[in-house]
Amino acid sequence: MISIEHAKQMAKRLRTVLEARGQEVTHSTALELVAQQLGYKNWNTASALLPQETTPNAITFESPIPIVRMFDEAKAREFYLDFLGFHVEFEHRFEAGMPLYLGISRNGLNIHLSEHHGDASPGTTIFVPMHNIELLRDELLSRQYGYGRPDIVQQGWGKILEVHDPFGNRIRFCED
Incomplete structure (x- = not known):
């Protein structure tokens, strides 16, 4: 890189x-x-x-992975997988009938979805810098999602395409 x-x-x-x-x-x-x-x-x-070069033994950070609260697995899959086009990286339950912890990703964007009480609060906003926001908008509109038809809003500093999941969380895709 x-x-x-x-x-x-x-x-x-x-x-x-x-x-x-x-x-x-x-x-x-x-x-x-x-x-x-x-x-x-x-x-x-x-x-x-662009990433900074690091020296050996330096403290470094990688991209954070937001944890988003969900309450209904079927609705989460419909929104994040079917509508937004993410794919499942992993699924975890301590045992059958326990809350789901789900890792999803799409083109370098990783999100964890959790049914666990205390992992995250509903109403989270994730800010996602990106390229080709018009292509994403066109892709989302073509899917005819029943609960939203997002469009781009031009701001003084760039473009925003905001989507709202079924649990009160928002993802703001942004391009400057």
């Missing part, structure tokens, strides 16, 4: 190659060009989303 440091090195090499060809560019311009080549809107976005 490309890190911020790797992207900066790419920008430095780009400047060197362009200067050798008589095309002088600033470091800032080279960073912007590299960010666009990597699929980001600009360098600010790339530097916010």
